[in-house]
């Protein structure tokens with residue numbers, strides 16, 4: 001079978017760091033094209049407009065790597081144009097946009113794969129297996145990083161529909177919806193919004209499951225020092241922690257990984273995408289995005305000091 005000829009939409013940080021290397025490392029794909037307003041991808045045809053790229057008959061699929069405010073329109077055009085779509089997280093600007101994309105993909109007989117990279121972290125599957133033998137009692141999530149290190153100059157994160165700190169806060173939620181096999185509800189949430197921005201810089205959230213397991217979430221973009229991407233799970237037979245973004249498990253069993261976390265997550269994403277395209281299936285897990293929507297819906301908002309970075 002010939003490789004899936006794929007183009008990148010939005011040649012920014014995640015496209016350069018992980019999508020392009022994962023495509024080049026996977027023989028199921030042939031990196032064919034890219035479209036970006038200011039950047040170019042090496043070794044492929046670069047287009048200034050998405051429409052021009054989608055008009056290429058020798059393009060089978062696209063990976064959408066732009067900010068979430070743009071995902072819906074770009075994915076819609078690609079799906080209607082008969083291309084398979086790999087959609088970065090957060091999937092869209094609203095839940096109904098995501099639902100509409102699913103129906104467009106089904107109507108046109110193409111694959112829509114909405115990828116959650118954290119669900120591919122190496123500790124997640126072993127943690128699911130361990131939790132099948134235990135009763136979960138309580139969950140605490142600490143997801144704290146320095147936005148100036150990880151998202152310099154990304155003004156879209158601070159605009160409405162960019163989700164602010166939930167650009168990363170949605171990652172542990174995507175792990176929790178895999179680990180917890182029952183409905184999770186938002187009980188209360190507080191969003192801390194800089195007075196010069198439209199989206200939160202930090203949040204404290206209380207969730208609970210249908211059976212009453214309490215989940216505390218603390219996410220913060222203002223964190224300096226040791227960067228923390230940890231989920232602590234209390235169970236009836238002891239504690240279990242998923243650390244380093246879900247790549248390590250500590251507790252009764254230990255799974256250490258020297259692998260570059262995000263690199264292995266993206267290689268796994270592209271293996272899954274190839275499989276979905278070959279079998280003509282779509283995969284959309286809206287649950288993490290539904291939780292973010294509920295967190296914003298019932299939030300108490302506290303205005304905090306302005307956020308200023310190098311881009312102003």
Ligand code: NAP
Nearest residue numbers: 010011012013014036037038039065066067068088089090
């Ligand atoms: P980024 O570095 O800002 O790249 C996004 C690219 O989209 C830009 O370089 C820009 O390229 C293009 N773009 C088109 N229209 C734009 C607009 N109106 N405003 C800003 N950029 C526009 O962002 P990123 O970190 O790669 O993130 C992109 C997506 O991947 C987001 O959904 C993010 O949540 C997700 N993601 C990021 C990471 C990460 O570690 N960075 C990890 C996982 C997922 P041109 O200027 O050339 O058009």
